[in-house]
Amino acid sequence: MSAVLVSTTVNGDTVEFACPQDETLLDALRNRVGLTGVKEGCGTGDCGACSITLNGRLVCSCLVLGVEASGNSIETVEGMADGNKLHPLQEKFIEHAALQCGICTPGFLVAAKALLERKPNPTVEEIRYALAGNLCRCTGYDKIVRAVQAAAKEMRKKK
Amino acid sequence: MHHVRLSGQLRSAADNLEVIDVTADTIRELLFNIAERYPQLDAHIEAGIAVSIDGEIYRDNWNTKIPPDSEVFLLPRIPGG
Amino acid sequence: MAHDYSYTKQKFKVIGTRPERPDGIDKVTGRAKYGADATAPGQLVGLILRSPHAHAIIKKIDTSKAEKLPGVKAVLTCADLPDLTGGNRDLQNILENCMARGRALYDGHAVAAVAAVDAQTAKKALKLIKVQYKALPHVTDVDEAILPGAPIIHDWVFTRGIDPAPTEPSNISQRTQFGHGDVEAGFAKADVIIEKTWKTEQTHQGYIEPHACLASVGPDGSGELWVTTQGHFTFRNVCSSLLGMDVAKLKVTASEIGGGFGGKTHVWMEPVALALSRKANRPVKVVMSREEVFRASGPTSSTSVDVKIGAKKNGVITAASAELRYQGGAFPGIWAMLGAMTSFACYDLKNVKTVGYDILCNRPKVTAYRAPSAPMAAFGVESTMDMLAAEIGMNPLEFRLKNAAKQGTRASYGPVYGPIGIKPTLNAVKNHPHMRARLGKNQGRGMACGFWFNFGGQTCVDLNVGIDGTVSLTVGTIDVGGSRAAISLIAAEELGIPYEQVKTNVADTASLGYNDMTEGSRGTFSTGMATIFAARNAIEVLRERAAKMWDIPVDAVVWENGEARATGKKHGNLPRLTIKQIAAKAGNTGGPIAGHNEVVADNAGVSFASHICDVEVDPETGATRVIRYTVVQDAGKAIHPDYVEGQFQGGAAQGIGWALNEEYIYGDDGRLQNPGFLDYRIPVCSDLPFIDTEILEIPNPNHPYGVRGVGETSIVPPLAAIGNAISNAVGVRMDHVPMSPPRILKALDDATSS
Amino acid sequence: MRFESPATSKEAVALLASEKGHAYILAGGTDLLVRMKMDLIEPDLIVDIKGIPAMQSINASSTGSRIGAAVSGAELGEHNKLKKLWPGVVEATNLIGSDQIQGRCTMVGNLCNASPAADAVPALIAAGAKAVIVGKNKRRTVAVEKIITGPGQTSLARDEVIEAITLPKRAPRSGDAYLRFIPRTEMDIAVVSAGINLTISRGIVTSARVALGAVAATPLLVPGAARAIIGTKLDDGALDKLAAACSRACKPIDDKRGTIEYRTRVAGVLARRAAKIAYQRAGGA
Structure with missing residues (x-):
């Protein structure tokens, strides 16, 4: 099996890595690019822990091949903060205790960001359905939904 | 003298008694004394035992004093999640 | 030094506030390192070959082709894991569960393992291992496993707790009994008796992070293990015993943990990873797939429980009994015993008897899951309580209040209770606006109570004061849900300094004395207690140093608000010394300033909760939605209320999932059919409402701050609360969990046709 | 690869x-x-x-x-x-x-x-x-x-x-709808499902197609179910016949996601609900 050289943009930076052609983007990001903030909870698209955006579109990186990243643009949780300034979602997740173990948090943040960019003032129901692809086993989602509401409010104020 | 109550499966190791009378100031003394009298209980103590003194459950600290007239109950040791 | 454990009513400065957790930024930026996030130079990828059979003799394992594959550095079978347990049956069971020894005992049982240079090669190597199986008859159902003629799982298991001792092996590993009084006499006095059998299916803890570790063992017998675990000291002790290593030579570092709920209290593939590393003389990383987690880690029991309760027309229970059959997987456990202990713990009963049967099946070895065994027993008991209340025409809440346990009640599991919180939770439920909210069509409300023991255990803590007066706290209990924040709060409170001046770190096994696992709701309780004592220890040192700096007797120095103050006419006018000033001079006053404590933090204080639940049932599809949910629980003292609420909400959500949809589904072939999050259906965000919480604070008399364990109890009531709500919504009594749409629709059909 | x-x-x-x-x-x-x-x-x-332009629009x-x-x-x-x-x-x-x-x-x-x-x-x-x-x-x-x-x-x-x-070409006063049953609110595979497309004229269904999912080895087109509502104003009687025709067409299996009994029954329930939505979308009352 021959690896191919993939050239892509990750969190605004050009990144190149050699990748076996059947390797998932999740594995490539974690093991070749070193972005272990992208988590594997299931590997089959059912838990959302590996959520990233690919050309602005929310996807599970476990269901994308590494080679498909060629020439595209990827955003992960590692790219959310602006320098040392956390994204409002990151701030509100901490403030509202929206994480316990924290393994699902990167996926939730990426998915919530995609939601708020599309829909700046979502209802509780819209938040819940938009985040249905992200499993959390610790919190019962209560504080996560509240944190997303608070971040949405904050972001609308800034606009 | 303490009336020490035994939970279900411990009784079979102590002549099927529900209550045994033991003199002891600490959990260590208590366990030592009952194991001496009922050697079969030793295996249970080795496997893990908890001692309830007036409703408060001690699993580990055998130095714990047993106040006079307190209610003593021997239980199996339990895990948590 | 002797410490006073007892609760003193004190005014708190920082306890009870809600500061941001110290690990928050790492966890929202992706920086936090979990089990699968570590790497080591030259690391190999380890994979495990698992049995496709529920029960089979392993006639032969041919690893020769796999060994010859370029890039494969080690292939392992049970032959590489000799039995060094010295006949310790518990350890032998763990060893056999890690790697089958001549017989595969369940679908997913590890049979062999490989370590190779990359995942692709390791995967290829697994396929080159040829295993010859001879399939044996299997049994996966708890009730079928004890029928005559059922395949016997182990010929060395003879039922314990039966007199005279049996002479034939059995799938019942032990019989346990609890209770007091005379239940037959009690039932004779009852006006109404309800007797019913209840079943629950097997569920998994469902933590989002699969098991993962990075093992490295050198030829000198020294090793390191990086692992996601609830107890790295326990993992160290177990792994070193199984591998014949010196405890001191195996350093275990706990990664951040992506959820455990009991499932990470036990070793699964970690000893195999260490053995692979030792054989290859290279670091080996093993990460379970989600499928492996479901098939081959430790879920909780499926159960079958007979409950019988009798009461007078005036609502007084005269007798209660239960027979509980708990499936423990392929190795003996004590899960039915726990069910038998907890089933009637909420009530004040004159006559009570519970009998537990721990039963072996061809399923993965059961391990602890949050308040282990209590939810299934509570499902039967709390459902029966509602049926009985209805039969005597009493409000189910009043019926529970009338029979609730109190201080002085002899618990069904034996001892007499001290101060407890069941009645206060019931009264809080009674007064909660949720109980008076209006219900719509096809909606119903239910409530139920729950109990869990909680416990403390061995704990030690180091507290070091830095040269700038900030405090580094080193603990040995894994932080599963924000405990570093809570423990930092405790240190800050005791020292009288701001929360921001304390940083709590979890130490590896080489850097701190032994600590029990984070289980039994003990993390904040016991490490908090050790922290209080360590801080008091450090304050003694700080006073001594201040005395030296002032050159006055130490008796004249008191510690107040994070500062040393000189007292008495002679010294009272000295300017106070801050912790920072004392720390800066430490080198000249006797060296580093530290506090230490080791404690056996017994007596975590039993815990009770009462839950209220509203559901809406679609009578045409049997679909149930939880539309409102309230948790009322006694926390002792809530150190960081956000994370106490988080425990309440998380436990309730897990209970809701269990009640409605989660279950292990086995085929006739004994294989697990739904080993993934698609068909093992844990609740998703859109399934749940906000979960309201009410924290009651009934101080634990045996903790200086009154803390009780809080983590587990909240999973106990939901099964019955939802069953009771469904019954009130559509008039059918569900006796089988999960109460999935097909089961509810069938119950509705049966009710209409009868 | x-x-x-x-x-x-x-x-x-x-x-x-x-x-x-x-x-x-x-x-x-x-x-x-x-x-x-x-x-x-x-x-x-x-x-x-994904790189083929003809497939992207x-x-x-x-x-x-x-x-x-x-x-x-x-x-x-x-x-x-x-x-x-x-x-x-x-x-x-x-x-x-x-x-x-x-x-x-x-x-x-x-x-x-x-x-x-x-x-x-x-x-x-x-x-x-x-x-x-x-x-x-x-x-x-x-x-x-x-x-x-x-x-x-x-x-x-x-x-x-x-x-x-x-x-195909969309006639005026047409509507379609699809419903599925899953145990959760999201993230599941359909236990049973129904799709309906219909056209009406003066409130009367003039043409319809009904299809079911997860009730047989393949998704099913059920012409009998369509006949049950064509020529009607989708009154309760027609809906009953629709549901019955759908249930009759089911040849499901018992598996980890549902039972034969359940699928057969709920196929009718969903068809009935989906028909109402499609009818409303077509401009029916």
């Missing part, structure tokens, strides 16, 4: 035709990569069709619509014109998985995965959709209900690729 991303359908077909081993088409990958992860398949060649018009095979569910959901014409088809596709899955999954992928429970398929069958198939020597157009032949099996030859789905 080799990964190729051809620029035309013809190139894709050529790659498939010349591969000796196991070749698979990758569109959204939301089924393919799962099967690879579960070790159910070991591809020798993967042909990514949506054309929607009342005279007929065309949806490229590589269009994601999310893109479909954002196409207001198509949503207005065929709300049931778009909703059905949007029900597949989470927002993450929607970012990748495609209607054609859902069809070619050939699950009896595929959400998009009953809605497409009810809509009278056709698949445009490109082969080595010819193109052909086939009704969607002829594509799936059994669980995981299609009538496509190994060197054929579906390039697009076409939807």
Whole structure:
């Protein structure tokens, strides 16, 4: 099996890595690019822990091949903060205790960001359905939904 | 003298008694004394035992004093999640 | 030094506030390192070959082709894991569960393992291992496993707790009994008796992070293990015993943990990873797939429980009994015993008897899951309580209040209770606006109570004061849900300094004395207690140093608000010394300033909760939605209320999932059919409402701050609360969990046709 | 394994035709990569069709619509014109998985995965959709209900690729709807599902197509169910007959997701509910 050289943009930076052609983007990001903030909870698209955006579109990186990243643009949780300034979602997740173990948090943040960019003032129901692809086993989602509401409010104020 | 109550499966190791009378100031003394009298209980103590003194459950600290007239109950040791 | 454990009513400065957790930024930026996030130079990828059979003799394992594959550095079978347990049956069971020894005992049982240079090669190597199986008859159902003629799982298991001792092996590993009084006499006095059998299916803890570790063992017998675990000291002790290593030579570092709920209290593939590393003389990383987690880690029991309760027309229970059959997987456990202990713990009963049967099946070895065994027993008991209340025409809440346990009640599991919180939770439920909210069509409300023991255990803590007066706290209990924040709060409170001046770190096994696992709701309780004592220890040192700096007797120095103050006419006018000033001079006053404590933090204080639940049932599809949910629980003292609420909400959500949809589904072939999050259906965000919480604070008399364990109890009531709500919504009594749409629709059909 | 991303359908077909081993088409990958992860398949060649312009676009018009095979569910959901014409088809596709899955999954992928429970398929069958198939020597157009032949099996030859789905001319006063039953609110595979497309005139159903999912080895077109409502004002009697016809058509199995009894029963319930929605969308009261 021959690896191919993939050239892509990750969190605004050009990144190149050699990748076996059947390797998932999740594995490539974690093991070749070193972005272990992208988590594997299931590997089959059912838990959302590996959520990233690919050309602005929310996807599970476990269901994308590494080679498909060629020439595209990827955003992960590692790219959310602006320098040392956390994204409002990151701030509100901490403030509202929206994480316990924290393994699902990167996926939730990426998915919530995609939601708020599309829909700046979502209802509780819209938040819940938009985040249905992200499993959390610790919190019962209560504080996560509240944190997303608070971040949405904050972001609308800034606009 | 303490009336020490035994939970279900411990009784079979102590002549099927529900209550045994033991003199002891600490959990260590208590366990030592009952194991001496009922050697079969030793295996249970080795496997893990908890001692309830007036409703408060001690699993580990055998130095714990047993106040006079307190209610003593021997239980199996339990895990948590 | 002797410490006073007892609760003193004190005014708190920082306890009870809600500061941001110290690990928050790492966890929202992706920086936090979990089990699968570590790497080591030259690391190999380890994979495990698992049995496709529920029960089979392993006639032969041919690893020769796999060994010859370029890039494969080690292939392992049970032959590489000799039995060094010295006949310790518990350890032998763990060893056999890690790697089958001549017989595969369940679908997913590890049979062999490989370590190779990359995942692709390791995967290829697994396929080159040829295993010859001879399939044996299997049994996966708890009730079928004890029928005559059922395949016997182990010929060395003879039922314990039966007199005279049996002479034939059995799938019942032990019989346990609890209770007091005379239940037959009690039932004779009852006006109404309800007797019913209840079943629950097997569920998994469902933590989002699969098991993962990075093992490295050198030829000198020294090793390191990086692992996601609830107890790295326990993992160290177990792994070193199984591998014949010196405890001191195996350093275990706990990664951040992506959820455990009991499932990470036990070793699964970690000893195999260490053995692979030792054989290859290279670091080996093993990460379970989600499928492996479901098939081959430790879920909780499926159960079958007979409950019988009798009461007078005036609502007084005269007798209660239960027979509980708990499936423990392929190795003996004590899960039915726990069910038998907890089933009637909420009530004040004159006559009570519970009998537990721990039963072996061809399923993965059961391990602890949050308040282990209590939810299934509570499902039967709390459902029966509602049926009985209805039969005597009493409000189910009043019926529970009338029979609730109190201080002085002899618990069904034996001892007499001290101060407890069941009645206060019931009264809080009674007064909660949720109980008076209006219900719509096809909606119903239910409530139920729950109990869990909680416990403390061995704990030690180091507290070091830095040269700038900030405090580094080193603990040995894994932080599963924000405990570093809570423990930092405790240190800050005791020292009288701001929360921001304390940083709590979890130490590896080489850097701190032994600590029990984070289980039994003990993390904040016991490490908090050790922290209080360590801080008091450090304050003694700080006073001594201040005395030296002032050159006055130490008796004249008191510690107040994070500062040393000189007292008495002679010294009272000295300017106070801050912790920072004392720390800066430490080198000249006797060296580093530290506090230490080791404690056996017994007596975590039993815990009770009462839950209220509203559901809406679609009578045409049997679909149930939880539309409102309230948790009322006694926390002792809530150190960081956000994370106490988080425990309440998380436990309730897990209970809701269990009640409605989660279950292990086995085929006739004994294989697990739904080993993934698609068909093992844990609740998703859109399934749940906000979960309201009410924290009651009934101080634990045996903790200086009154803390009780809080983590587990909240999973106990939901099964019955939802069953009771469904019954009130559509008039059918569900006796089988999960109460999935097909089961509810069938119950509705049966009710209409009868 | 080799990964190729051809620029035309013809190139894709050529790659498939010349591969000796196991070749698979990758569109959204939301089924393919799962099967690879579960070790159910070991591809020798993967042909990514997302770079083929003919497969990337949506054309929607009342005279007929065309949806490229590589269009994601999310893109479909954002196409207001198509949503207005065929709300049931778009909703059905949007029900597949989470927002993450929607970012990748495609209607054609859902069809070619050939699950009896595929959400998009009953809605497409009810809509009278056709698949445009490109082969080595010819193109052909086939009704969607002829594509799936059994669980995981299609009538496509190994060197054929579906390039697009076409939807017919939309008569005025038409509406479609799709409903599925899942135990949770999201993230599940349909236990049973129903898609209905109908046209009305003065409140009377003049034509209809009814399809069911997860009740047989393939999604089913149920002409008898359509006959039960044609010529009616969708009154309770007609709905009862619709439900009964749907339940009669079911040939389900017991599995981890549902029972024979449950599927048979709920197929009727869903058909009835979906018919009401479609009727309302068509402008019926």
